[in-house]
Amino acid sequence: KQEVTQIPAALSVPEGENLVLNCSFTDSAIYNLQWFRQDPGKGLTSLLLIQSSQREQTSGRLNASLDKSSGRSTLYIAASQPGDSATYLCAPASGSARQLTFGSGTQLTVLP
Amino acid sequence: ETGVTQTPRHLVMGMTNKKSLKCEQHLGHNAMYWYKQSAKKPLELMFVYNFKEQTENNSVPSRFSPECPNSSHLFLHLHTLQPEDSALYLCASSQGASTRNTEAFFGQGTRLTVV
Numbered sequence: 001k002q003e004v005t006q007i008p009a010a011l012s013v014p015e016g017e018n019l020v021l022n023c024s025f026t027d028s029a030i031y032n033l034q035w036f037r038q039d040p041g042k043g044l045t046s047l048l049l050i051q052s053s054q055r056e057q058t059s060g061r062l063n064a065s066l067d068k069s070s071g072r073s074t075l076y077i078a079a080s081q082p083g084d085s086a087t088y089l090c091a092p093a094s095g096s097a098r099q100l101t102f103g104s105g106t107q108l109t110v111l112p
Numbered sequence: 113e114t115g116v117t118q119t120p121r122h123l124v125m126g127m128t129n130k131k132s133l134k135c136e137q138h139l140g141h142n143a144m145y146w147y148k149q150s151a152k153k154p155l156e157l158m159f160v161y162n163f164k165e166q167t168e169n170n171s172v173p174s175r176f177s178p179e180c181p182n183s184s185h186l187f188l189h190l191h192t193l194q195p196e197d198s199a200l201y202l203c204a205s206s207q208g209a210s211t212r213n214t215e216a217f218f219g220q221g222t223r224l225t226v227v
Contacts, residue, residue: 036218
């Protein structure tokens with residue numbers, strides 16, 4: 001059974017800092033991995049999708065890396081802004097239905 | 113129209129009520145999912161439908177009954193719920209489990225409170 005751990009659970013940084021969020025998963029037989037953000041009480045917004053054959057994916061100030069063999073992914077946020085404050089979730093897709101398994105997330109607060 | 117739409121956004125129901133949650137996707141996807149998000153817990157997969165066929169039931173109690181009449185619509189019928197069923201219920205869709213691209217898109221969720 002896939003298990004996902006995200007570290008740290010919470011992070012508070014001043015505006016402008018670069019930061020790294022970590023995700024680890026136990027079953028390396030994944031099809032892809034998605035990073036999402038969730039604002040309080042809202043649904044999930046997809047940020048990046050990395051296919052299992054890829055090492056890295058970039059979108060604007062976000063860069064996600066994937067080391068499938070070691071069961072790790074990182075999300076790098078450059079020049080953080082207060083609008084980046086949210087909970088960030090990683091979810092590898094595995095199993096016959098390619099279902100997503102979620103970690104508990106990292107709650108990010110960017111202070112102005 | 114947004115990609116995945118859920119209604120209602122908020123629902124309060126008594127333990128003896130019967131209600132339904134609705135999800136509709138406008139992305140041409142073939143797979144749809146129900147997830148439950150309880151306070152302080154990770155999202156839990158409940159059901160998966162691929163081409164209208166249920167392919168996963170993640171040991172969900174029978175008081176939750178899904179229905180997928182076509183690839184664009186997904187329902188979750190609720191009856192005799194318990195207060196611990198109060199949670200945010202999220203619907204998602206993707207192109208399908210048999211395709212390479214399984215990027216999932218989520219709706220805004222239904223906040224359910226059972227009293």
